[in-house]
Amino acid sequence: MTRKIALITGASRGLGRNAALHLAAAGVDIIGTYRSKAAEAQAVAAEIEKHGGHALMLPLEVADSASFDAFVGTVGEALRTRFGCERFDFLLNNAGIGIHTSFAETSEAQFDQLLNIQLKGPFFLTQKLLPLIAEGGRILNVSSGLTRFTLPGYAAYAAMKGAMEVLTRYQAKELGARGIGVNIIAPGAIETDFGDGLVRDNAEVNRQIASNTALGRVGLPDDIGGAIAALFSDGSRWINGQRVEASGGMFL
Numbered sequence: 001m002t003r004k005i006a007l008i009t010g011a012s013r014g015l016g017r018n019a020a021l022h023l024a025a026a027g028v029d030i031i032g033t034y035r036s037k038a039a040e041a042q043a044v045a046a047e048i049e050k051h052g053g054h055a056l057m058l059p060l061e062v063a064d065s066a067s068f069d070a071f072v073g074t075v076g077e078a079l080r081t082r083f084g085c086e087r088f089d090f091l092l093n094n095a096g097i098g099i100h101t102s103f104a105e106t107s108e109a110q111f112d113q114l115l116n117i118q119l120k121g122p123f124f125l126t127q128k129l130l131p132l133i134a135e136g137g138r139i140l141n142v143s144s145g146l147t148r149f150t151l152p153g154y155a156a157y158a159a160m161k162g163a164m165e166v167l168t169r170y171q172a173k174e175l176g177a178r179g180i181g182v183n184i185i186a187p188g189a190i191e192t193d194f195g196d197g198l199v200r201d202n203a204e205v206n207r208q209i210a211s212n213t214a215l216g217r218v219g220l221p222d223d224i225g226g227a228i229a230a231l232f233s234d235g236s237r238w239i240n241g242q243r244v245e246a247s248g249g250m251f252l
Contacts, residue, residue: 003054005088006232007031007075007129009062009122010095012041014192015142018225019092020044024053026229029083031075033060033095056082062095062121063113068128076132087134090232093122093141098194103155111156118160123167136179140231141168143186143243149251161186165243172241181240183231188247190219214249223248 006023010016011032020030021044030048034041034057041057048055056078060071079085096118099110122141133139143165146158165184172182189209191200199205199218210217227246230236 002085003027003029004090005029005031005079005083005085006090006092007033007088008092008094009033009060009125010035011057012037012044014194015187015190015221015224015228016092016094017044018221019094019228020055021047022222022225022229023090023232024048024051024055026233027053028090028232029054030056031078031088032057033062035059035061035095054083060095062125063116065116065120065124068125071125072128072132075129079132087132087137089134089137091126091129091133091137091139092228093126093139095121096142099157100153101156102153106156114156114160118157119163119167122164126171130175133178133180138232138237139171139175139180139182140228141165141171141182141184143184145186145188145245145247145250147186147243148245168243169241176240181237183239183242183244185224185227185231186243186245186247187224188213188219188245188250190221190224192221209250212251213247214252217248219246219248 006028008016008020008030011020012034020032024030032041045055045057058074061067099114141164143161144158146154147162147165168182168184175182189199206218224246
């Protein structure tokens with residue numbers, strides 16, 4: 001049986017790395033991207049290949065949409081020469097950053113940085129990759145619990161994620177003719193280095209979130225990697241155009 005292939009942006013660390021490992025464990029080959037940490041990315045690829053999978057890591061600056069044509073050309077060539085096919089099956093738009101600052105103090109530079117990475121980047125990268133996505137493939141965007149509940153300091157970040165949720169519905173509607181399903185996963189607070197590791201490293205913040213989560217703890221990367229793998233599984237094919245929150249029940 002032909003192995004499926006997933007392209008994951010930001011696969012060198014955090015939730016992207018975890019998703020890559022979960023998908024690889026389910027028999028999916030990985031094309032991952034990284035921005036600057038080549039050694040970390042290659043370590044992920046080596047771990048996948050150690051367990052019998054195939055992985056390739058490519059550099060990509062998601063904020064630089066002018067680079068996307070060249071990147072898509074590289075992916076197409078890699079599919080033919082490394083994976084022996086013309087298309088990949090799953091796209092996970094995971095790469096991102098977190099900026100914590102109040103609405104009143106958010107600078108235009110911070111806003112533009114978030115816009116380019118969290119909205120413009122995935123919008124046009126997905127558009128450019130459409131010819132390489134298999135008929136019947138699937139796209140998963142990444143949002144945040146912060147589009148449902150409100151915590152001071154995330155106005156610009158959450159606004160971009162809210163836009164991605166709207167975009168997801170339009171993508172699902174317009175790409176349905178090709179059998180491509182599109183959803184968006186909204187993680188709650190997770191113990192990673194995202195946002196300078198605030199949730200992971202600040203004990204008080206960690207306790208506060210745990211006390212406001214139905215399952216009584218802060219999320220772990222495995223919670224999200226497992227959910228992503230489930231949303232790409234055959235059993236989830238009829239889920240389409242949906243925001244799926246994976247937060248353990250934060251602020252219910």
